[in-house]
Amino acid sequence: MxxxxxxxxxxxxxxxxxxxxxxxxxxxxxxxxxxxxxxxxxxxxxxxxxxxRASRSVGQIIRGNVFTRINAMIAVLFSVIAVIGPVQDGLFALVIVINTLIGIVQELRAKRTLDKLAIVNxxxxxxxxxxxxxxxxxxxxxxxxxxxxxxxxxxxxxxxxxxxxxxxxxxxxxxxxxxxxxxxxxxxxxxxxxxxxxxxxxxxxxxxxxxxxxxxxxxxSRFSLVRSELRSGINTILTWITYALFPIGALLVYSQLFMNGQVALDQADSGGVPGPLADALRGMVAALVSMIPEGLILLTSIAFAVGVIRLGRHRCLVQELPAIEGLARVDVVCTDKTGTLTEVGMKLAEIRDLGGSSESPTLVLAALAASDPDPNPSMAAIAEGCAAGGREAPDWTVTALAPFSSARKWSGASLLTPSGEGHWVLGAADVLAEPDSPAAAEAARLGAQGLRVLLLARASVRVDDEFAPGTVEPVSLVVLDQRVREDARPTLDYFADQGVDVKIVSGDHAASVGAVGRELGLPGADRPMDARDLPEEPERMAREVERRSAFGRVTPERKRDMVRGLRDRGHTVAMTGDGVNDVLALKEADIGVAMGSGSPASRSVAQLVLLDNRFAVLPRVVAEGRRVIGNIERVASLFLTKTVYTMTLAIIVGLLAVAYPFFPRHATLINAVTFGIPSFFLALAPNTDIARPGFVLRTLRLAIPSGLVAGLAAVTTYLLVLGGRTVPDPADRTAVVITLCATTLWVLLLVAKPYVWWKVALVGTMVGLLTLAMVTPWGRWFFDLDVSDPAKVLTGLAVAGVAIAVITVIRVVDDRMTSRAAA
Structure with a gap:
């Protein structure tokens, strides 16, 4: 460039x-x-x-989607089917190929979005x-x-x-x-x-x-999924499943080879390799394929990638991917005032002369503005206001300079004027003046109106002296007008509706901070607090910060301590800011959000950057995080239900020494119409649930009861239609398919709440696809299904009805217990 x-x-x-x-x-x-x-x-x-700072390379994205633990498992199982056949039983591998391609395409889209925004930032x-x-x-x-x-x-x-x-x-x-x-x-x-x-x-x-x-x-700067409760939880679940695959697979092969539980296969129709070993391996593959939550990792990656793309449309740069997850858990937002809740620019409203100087305060201010080598927004507004009023900076020699510091709250210059050398400071009135002085009182009164008020004063020593400013003599009050952003109040209203506490932490006078908070309707803003009055003991300070909502005279170190205290009390904290005084707090927060026009330092440490400088984008950011995490949890519950019912079915069948009821093609059909296809839509659906800790336990609490009931229902149907035999015919397998599909589609409906038209249509479409597979000649041939025996079909539906009732009762009881515990 x-x-x-x-x-x-x-x-x-x-x-x-x-x-x-x-x-x-x-x-x-x-x-x-x-x-x-x-x-x-x-x-x-x-x-x-x-x-x-950028996303992963194209090669890393491809490797990350192709060389996964789940793909390795599927590849091993497919290699078994590739040897023994038939081709229909290898259909599950095609699903994995399609899933992998979708994941690569979505991550590449996210990469393009991130790279474009990273260049801007x-x-x-x-x-x-x-x-x-x-x-x-x-x-x-x-x-x-x-x-x-x-x-x-x-x-x-x-x-x-x-x-x-x-x-x-x-x-x-x-x-x-x-x-x-x-x-x-x-x-x-x-x-x-x-x-x-x-x-x-x-x-x-x-x-x-x-x-x-x-x-x-x-x-x-790596674009990764590390330090994520969600990711580590999914990896934990996958580890457990991997360990379970080996004993269950061995049990199925042993029972079907040595305990007379063999699957009968018509070789003339299938073209597969005959024999007991081949039949046993087909049953094992059918069980293990269903145990593997093949779409879980894929949909997790897609949900994050789509989240990045959607946030990119709002000009929000995601610099660390776990930030999307963190956004879903945020329950406290700490925000700076100037440049975030108020407009970036300010306007010089008034220079109120307090006496105490032979030089004109306006002339002194013009000289101070001209002497500042790197003016902040306040000084820039003073320079513009003086120039607009026709006051050009006098040709006074600068003999010493003290740049503004957020820690000391003032800047100054020693100037050689016609009447001799004078030392001038400009800063917070309550810092420079005595607390009970008229200047401090008037500054507090004006600050309570939402104005920014600075004090111009004479210092008794040079401004670069180690004891500066020494004794000060107030000269004038400088009143700056700062407008509240039009979109600030709706943003705070959104957070209030979502149960997110907002706290304004600013270096301005506490009265000014409280005035802005009251204008925005922030609860508790009528009791602003000077951060210098906070207790020094960390626990007491954290309790006070938790209790109040508006803080003034907050130094950078105090901002950091306040954020740390809130985190220590169990809150997930997002910090927004744009200045160098926000850097420490941005780094300390769970989620740091910087404004695109902010300092390079603040942008570099933040996980998210709002490139359009619009605080109003933040609700969309939080909503996107909740959508991603809530939907991943929902999808995980579906896939783990499938894993649990398959494990239940496989273990009982193995112990009873009967043939496994499915071929791999049956497992592919069930997985696709019940959870596989619907989960893609659910993973991208709207979701406003607040994410909570305990992803693994909460997901298993929903998946294990549903999976156990579905698995026991499948076994019940199987034993009823077998009638004492050990080898099923196509009608027997079809009855078990009906039971599992009906039961798990009901689980899908329960998980998909709240209902909207497209969710009902989605489930209806899946029922239609299943019906087509069962009633069309090609579907019956390809999936080896037989619905010619009404008694067996009705048996499958009746058992499914009982299972649906049991699952519904379990869910209602669980919801009531959860609500009672939350209350």
Missing amino acids: PEETDRSPLGPLPAEPVSGRSVLLGPPPEKGLSSEDVAERVAGGRTNDVPV AARPRVVRDGATVRVATQEIVLDEVLEVGVGDQVVVDGVVTWAGGLEVDESLLTGEADPVLKQPGDTVMSGSFVVAGAGRFRATKVGRHAYAARLAEEA
Whole structure:
């Protein structure tokens, strides 16, 4: 991508001698690397060749869908049928091929969506080349590059500082040390850290995989399903099933070979290999194919992939796939105020003169705005307001500069004015002024109206002094108007309806935060709390945070502690923010959500990025997470019901030494019309259920009773129609097929609640397909079915009716017990 010229915020400022020492307020003129230097380093491979955060490669997607544990099981069973035949009994392998192709196609679609959004979200650092500041892709940085950073920028390569203007770097993501580190020329900066105050330049000393955080960043950027309760639960279930396959398969083969339980096969019609061993192997394959939940892993991958695509349509970049699962479990959303609930830009509404200065407050503010090398939104609004009022910045020399810091809540400059050197600070009134002063009281009153109020004051010492600001003298109140986003209130209403608590955590005055919360109808916003008054003891602090909903004067470290406290109390927390002061909390939260216009540091640590900066997208994001997880749990219950009834049937048949009632083709028919085809539609259906922990136990609680009843019903029908024989005929097998299909279709109806027209139509279509297979000549031949004996057909339906009644009673009792426990 070509370089973009960029007007650097770090324009050079003059150096003036003050008190015998020179204070350099801007970066010295620097050419940086020339185009020839860059080309030479690129040719030599000395580039920052770290992959961007992206999805899996095409090869990884194909391998991940083809070489799975379930496909390996199916391949082994198909190899048995390929040798002994007939071809109809190998139909189950075709289903797996189709499933795998669908999974690959859906993941490739998700990959295209992610890659496009990742390009939009990618940071483009500023570098100095040929004497100009330009923006380049992170991968285009070369060794010895001069990079320029300001507040919110992430350090993307290791380097040595060449110029620092109050540069403070947070290295907590690398070292765990919470306090920002003041950097001076000659100090090192590490990739993965980010700027919290000031500005600076540094020369790249290590790039690519040699940089400090490169390996960590590359691993963290993998598009994977790791650290997922859902994924680990499914793997646990598959492990149990794998262990069960071997003894059940051995039991079936042994019983049918040595206990006279042989399947009779008409070789003239089938073309399969004859003999007791071949018949026993067919019965074993039929049982084991049904035990394997072949569609579970596939539908899990598809549900996640479709979730990524749907979120991508709303310009939401999923940087870590487990975030979709986490979204479904969120019960607390912590959000910043400025830029999230309110519009990004602000407007200078009023400058209220408090006296205390011979210079005009407006003139001083214009000078402060002009002296700030990297203005934040508040300072930018002041600069625009002064310019609009015809107040140009005076030509005052800046002798010292203190950039804004979220931790200390103020910025300032020492200025050489016509009346002498003055030291000015601008920041939170309740931080700079005495709590009982008129200035603090008036600021609180204005803040209660939802306005942002800053205090301009004279300091008693230079702003770069270690004891700054010293004693301050209030000069004026600066009132900034910030508009609430139109879509903020509907968003908060949605969360309230869904049982999700919203907490506003902001660095603004608590009264201002409470005013915005009240305007949005947030419960509890009428009692905002100053975060400085929170208890220091973690447990007490967590209880207080849990109880309230609006917090002001929250430092970055306190935000992190508040999120951690909520998590310690069992909540699943999503944190939304856009600034460098949100980075620690974004990293601490279960789900970090950053705004696309936010700082590169906040976007880099978040699992989700809202590229359109719309807080209103968040309900769709949460709803998508719930849809994905709720539907996967629903589908898992279906597939495990199939596994349980097959195990029940196989074990009883093996112990009774009768032939297994099915060929593999029967298992394929039953699996397709009862659970296989319907599960594809259910996996993508709407679902607003709140995801809860305990996926495995909850799924088995539903699947085991239904599977046991269905399996016992199939055995009952089988024994009734056999009438004392050990070898079934096609009519006997058909009766068992009818019992299993009717019973499991009822289970499908129970799982598919709530009912809508398409779900009823789906079940009706499956009944129609089953009926076609039984009544058409081709269907009867292909699946070896016989419905010519009405007594056996009625037996299968009657037993199914009893099983349906039992399953319904079990489900009603279970639902009542669950509701009573929840209450």
